[in-house]
Structures are given as C-alpha cells and as structure tokens.
Amino acid sequence: MRWTAGDRSNIEDVRGRSGGRGIVPLGVGGLGIGGVIIVLLLSMFTGVDFFSMLGGGSPAPDSSAVGTSGSGTPVKTTPAEERMVDMVDAVARDAQQTWSEKLGSRYEPTKVVLFRDAIQSACGYAGAATGPFYCPGDRKVYLDLGFFDELQRRFGASGDFAQAYVLAHEIGHHVQTITGTEGRMRQMQRSDPGSGNALSVRLELQADCYAGVWGHDASKAGRAAAGGVELDPGDLEEALAAAAAIGDDRLQKLGTGRVMPEKFTHGSSEQRRTWFKRGFDSGDPGSCDTFR
Ligand SMILES: [Zn+2]
Numbered sequence: 001m002r003w004t005a006g007d008r009s010n011i012e013d014v015r016g017r018s019g020g021r022g023i024v025p026l027g028v029g030g031l032g033i034g035g036v037i038i039v040l041l042l043s044m045f046t047g048v049d050f051f052s053m054l055g056g057g058s059p060a061p062d063s064s065a066v067g068t069s070g071s072g073t074p075v076k077t078t079p080a081e082e083r084m085v086d087m088v089d090a091v092a093r094d095a096q097q098t099w100s101e102k103l104g105s106r107y108e109p110t111k112v113v114l115f116r117d118a119i120q121s122a123c124g125y126a127g128a129a130t131g132p133f134y135c136p137g138d139r140k141v142y143l144d145l146g147f148f149d150e151l152q153r154r155f156g157a158s159g160d161f162a163q164a165y166v167l168a169h170e171i172g173h174h175v176q177t178i179t180g181t182e183g184r185m186r187q188m189q190r191s192d193p194g195s196g197n198a199l200s201v202r203l204e205l206q207a208d209c210y211a212g213v214w215g216h217d218a219s220k221a222g223r224a225a226a227g228g229v230e231l232d233p234g235d236l237e238e239a240l241a242a243a244a245a246i247g248d249d250r251l252q253k254l255g256t257g258r259v260m261p262e263k264f265t266h267g268s269s270e271q272r273r274t275w276f277k278r279g280f281d282s283g284d285p286g287s288c289d290t291f292r
Helices: 033-043 079-106 146-153 160-179 181-191 193-218 235-245 248-256 269-282
Strands: 011-013 112-114 118-121 124-127 133-135 140-143
Touching (some): 079 160, 133 160, 140 160, 160 235, 181 193, 193 235, 235 269
Antiparallel strands (some): 118 124, 133 140
C-alpha cells in the first residue's frame, strides 16, 4: 500500500494522557484473564464496550490526569510508531474522502482517537484489549496502535492493508451511524432482544462491505501520485486474510475451542471475506445491504 504522510488532521492523539490515573487496569473488576479474553472477543470491532457493560469500572475521567490538549502532551514514541500514526491519518483521510463523495453533504467527518492502554469514551471505559472500536455516542473511532501488533502476532494478519481494512471497517460503522442504519438496528434489537446477535452480524458484515467499497477506490491507479492511498498487488489478499482471521468461528475456536454460531456477533471468516470482497468488487454501498 502506498500513501503520503499528511497533517494528521484526522487524528486525535491522546496517547500522552490516556491510561493514566482514574482508569481501572485490565483484570480488575472481577474479570480473570479468561474473562478478559472472552470480553475481548465480544468487544472486538464493535461499537459496544462490553467491559463497561460488565461493570468492570467506568470511573469518571480524572481531570488532574488529563492534559489540556492531546497533541501538546509529550509522548514517548518511536519512529516506527510515528510512521504508523501517519499511516492511520492517511487511511482515515482517504476513506473519508470516498464517503464524502458517496454521501455528499450528508457526510460528517470523524476522527481516529489514538490512545494507549485505556480510555474513557462516550461508550464507557475501554482497555487496549477491547480492540479498535467505533463509539456512536461521540461518533469517533478509537484505536490503540498496539492492536496492529496483536493483529499480526495473535491473529496472523500481517501487512499495512490488513491494518487499513480494520480502520476502514470502523469508519464503515461511522457511515452506518450517519445514515441511521445503526440506530434502526439498535431499535430492532430492543424490540426483539432474541434477534440481537443476528442483527449485530448484519451490521458488522455491512461495515466489512463498506471497508471493501473504500478498497475499490483505493485500488485505482494514479492515486498515490495524487497524494492518496493506492493499493499494491497482494493488498487485497492481505485484507481478505485479515477478514478471515477475525471471523467469529475462528475467534471462538481460539478463545474456547468450540464454535457456537448462535453466539456470532460479527460473522464467520467466510462471511467476512465474502462481504468485504463484494464491496471491493462493486465499489457500490448499495451492494452492501446485509439486512435484506
Ligand atoms: Zn465492527
């Protein structure tokens, strides 16, 4: 994947002030490590923070631990991490460009909040183990860059386009919030609680398809020369491998050794690959109607 570093205007960098006092560390709040892993699986890639739902601690933000501005707070980092920040900014800019072209004036820009270890969002407390998530409450994407190592080491999905897919998926959730799909889905879940997981799968697969819609744009030649993100040969395979790596069946196997389709919240590996590819091939959000 080729891209150019920009001004980081798509990033809200709170790496220097997250994970400080007032945040309950992982493993506290009655969850053993097994519980943390299960909650990690449940929370992965959702806008739902199962940590806070479990009452694992939603402390009020400790104002004395919070700096005045994220970017003004010094943060210990490495050149490799800073390059990752630039990549996240470039992908977020590019994906949002695609969606503002598709949705026109209906599109509202979002930001990727970069945090370390733990953060208090409008959706509650989130630890790094929650994985990247989108919070409909404040309409922002949350990411601990450590997740990209996790993606590679633990889930075996490597490559920068695998990382870009994860981001594009979260931005897909932002699109669902703007278009009202997310709100309608939550309403349906409330009126028919038994349908909760099945509806969640549809929402997640649509976000995968939306990630593919952006991938379609990013695969056009000449984009890098124009300052955008441009895919290299092999990038599509990276994203498909990543989609497969985080399918519910695979995660359940990793976590519990068994596959329980009735507990799927994101879709199987095969479903995730299929819907990403559908968006990628068509470039048309209209092809992403997972609710039909
Ligand atoms: Zn998701």
